[in-house]
Amino acid sequence: MFALVDCNNFYASCERLFRPDLKTKPIIVLSSNDGCVVARSNEAKALGIAMGVPYFKIKSICRQHKVEVFSSNFSLYNDLSRRIMHTIEEMWPHLEIYSIDEAFLDLSSLDSTYHDVLCKDLQQTILRHTGIPTSIGIGATKTLAKLANHIAKKELKTPVFNINNQGQWLSNISVDNVWGIGSKWHKQLISHKINTVSDLADANSCYIKNQFNVMLYRTHLELKGIKCAELSGNEPQKSILSSRSFGTPQTDYNILARAIAGHCATAAEKLRRHKLTAMNLNVFICADRFKQEQYYYSIDFRMLSACDDLRYITTCAKFCLKKIYRPGILYKKAGICLSNLTPKLHAQMDLFNQPSIIVQDRAELFMGVLDKINKRFGPRTMRLAAEGFNKPWLPRQSSKSPNYTTEWSELPEVYVGQNGLKYPNLFR
Numbered sequence: 001m002f003a004l005v006d007c008n009n010f011y012a013s014c015e016r017l018f019r020p021d022l023k024t025k026p027i028i029v030l031s032s033n034d035g036c037v038v039a040r041s042n043e044a045k046a047l048g049i050a051m052g053v054p055y056f057k058i059k060s061i062c063r064q065h066k067v068e069v070f071s072s073n074f075s076l077y078n079d080l081s082r083r084i085m086h087t088i089e090e091m092w093p094h095l096e097i098y099s100i101d102e103a104f105l106d107l108s109s110l111d112s113t114y115h116d117v118l119c120k121d122l123q124q125t126i127l128r129h130t131g132i133p134t135s136i137g138i139g140a141t142k143t144l145a146k147l148a149n150h151i152a153k154k155e156l157k158t159p160v161f162n163i164n165n166q167g168q169w170l171s172n173i174s175v176d177n178v179w180g181i182g183s184k185w186h187k188q189l190i191s192h193k194i195n196t197v198s199d200l201a202d203a204n205s206c207y208i209k210n211q212f213n214v215m216l217y218r219t220h221l222e223l224k225g226i227k228c229a230e231l232s233g234n235e236p237q238k239s240i241l242s243s244r245s246f247g248t249p250q251t252d253y254n255i256l257a258r259a260i261a262g263h264c265a266t267a268a269e270k271l272r273r274h275k276l277t278a279m280n281l282n283v284f285i286c287a288d289r290f291k292q293e294q295y296y297y298s299i300d301f302r303m304l305s306a307c308d309d310l311r312y313i314t315t316c317a318k319f320c321l322k323k324i325y326r327p328g329i330l331y332k333k334a335g336i337c338l339s340n341l342t343p344k345l346h347a348q349m350d351l352f353n354q355p356s357i358i359v360q361d362r363a364e365l366f367m368g369v370l371d372k373i374n375k376r377f378g379p380r381t382m383r384l385a386a387e388g389f390n391k392p393w394l395p396r397q398s399s400k401s402p403n404y405t406t407e408w409s410e411l412p413e414v415y416v417g418q419n420g421l422k423y424p425n426l427f428r
Contacts, residue, residue: 001107001138002145003119005088005126008133008153010101011039014080015070017131018404018412026067030055033245033395034071071397075379079405080130087129091122096231104142106231116162123159138162142229143222146179147197170198170223180219188212197223236341237274242266243335247396249288250331253321256285259393260317261386263336268310269379271338272371275345277306278338281313283320288332297324305354306342309363310370313338314386334393378407 007013011029016022026043030036036054047065049058055069062069081100088095094106107115119136126134136159137148144163151169152161163169175197176186192211194200200208201223208220218228242263250256260283271278284298299320303312317336355363373382380387402410 001110001112001115001140002142003105003107003115003136003138004098004142004145004149005103005105005122005134005136006149006153007084007101008135009039009041010081010132011070011072011077012041012044013132014077015068015073015401016041017080018401019068022068026065027070028062028067029070029072030399031072033247034398038072069399071400073397073401073403075403075406076401080132083130084126084132084134087126088122091125092118094231104145104231107138112164116160119160119162134159136160138164140164140225141222141227143179143219144225147173147177147223150177167198170201171196173197175200178219178223180215185212185216236343237276238341239337239339240267240270240278240341241335241337242270243284243333244395245333246331246393248392250393251327251329253325253327255393256325256331256334257318257321258386258388258391259334260321260336261314261384261388262391263334264314264317265310265380265383265387267336267338268308268313269371269374271308271341272367275343276341277308277344278313279303279306279340279342280338281316281320282337282339283317283324283334284336285321285324285331285334288330295326295329297326299324306340307363308344309367310384311363311366314384318386 012027027041029039096104135153139145148163209217281301287295
């Protein structure tokens with residue numbers, strides 16, 4: 001037995017959490033550089049605002065219906081996601097974090113009579129601890145749990161739904177709502193007269209296996225209640241990528257170098273947080289293909305030994321950037337990727353270029369102090385001068401909300417006056 005915990009309109013719910021005045025108002029969240037819609041509240045969906053539509057096409061609708069528009073605030077979303085997953089893990093440790101707002105639970109060790117009780121209690125606990133509403137679907141397989149979650153959220157509007165002994169729902173749901181079936185598979189299934197979930201579940205297994213691929217065959221078996229997928233373990237991370245499109249195209253090398261240094265800081269912080277070291281580095285830059293001929297170039301660099309020292313990684317990245325930079329090109333994006341990751345305790349050193357013990361100890365001491373300061377006072381409180389102070393390369397975020405949970409200076413404020421609780425302009 002499995003359960004799928006899914007946050008309702010996660011990005012929009014995060015924005016609404018610290019804005020009680022937006023409880024019933026339509027909300028949309030935009031992608032990087034405020035390009036297109038990536039999240040919508042139920043009220044915004046009712047207005048016909050589609051997922052992925054460019055923002056410039058719906059500006060008039062937003063003004064007409066007073067839709068609240070937010071730029072993506074990934075610091076806020078990641079922190080709230082971490083709190084939600086921690087709350088789930090405290091109540092039920094057998095989980096797989098599937099995405100930023102989804103987690104599968106393995107309920108096989110719990111008596112079936114307590115499945116609904118646990119999930120209802122979990123849904124209320126998440127809401128009480130974090131303020132984020134969730135829907136939970138329960139099923140014999142992961143695919144059925146995903147389908148049960150869809151029914152709970154879209155059809156019944158209920159927090160928890162157990163699809164066991166509720167097979168009549170399968171004939172009422174279109175097959176394109178099944179996990180893993182996209183538009184191409186949907187068209188092929190319709191051509192084989194498979195229109196509903198029930199049609200796919202009841203189809204002949206040999207026919208499905210011969211006509212389609214193994215993934216669809218497994219989906220068919222899971223809809224029949226035959227488990228084909230277990231919870232995925234925490235696989236070791238293979239690479240760390242940090243990249244971002246620029247708010248405005250850049251041509252100056254120094255600006256690109258500062259952007260690359262910023263990405264090095266982000267990637268190295270993740271590297272040390274997971275107690276890993278990297279051996280390989282990839283640096284890439286690309287031009288704005290809408291304004292000139294496409295230019296994309298990347299370069300791989302193998303470091304002398306596996307390390308997590310931000311200073312050395314930044315030096316190597318800037319060396320690589322010099323090799324691929326071409327003047328006069330309008331660059332739209334830059335980034336780095338650290339790969340060939342190994343645990344810090346088992347890092348392979350170079351036989352002929354091994355640094356001395358003193359150099360290693362000093363580097364470890366420096367990076368330890370840097371991490372402690374940034375953990376205590378906030379990200380980027382202490383950083384390398386290579387990042388600079390002015391950042392014209394940052395993406396456009398004209399409607400970004402404060403980092404309510406990760407920045408001391410941006411904490412929400414409430415004060416008591418003579419007439420009771422009052423909120424600053426942030427909540428109006």
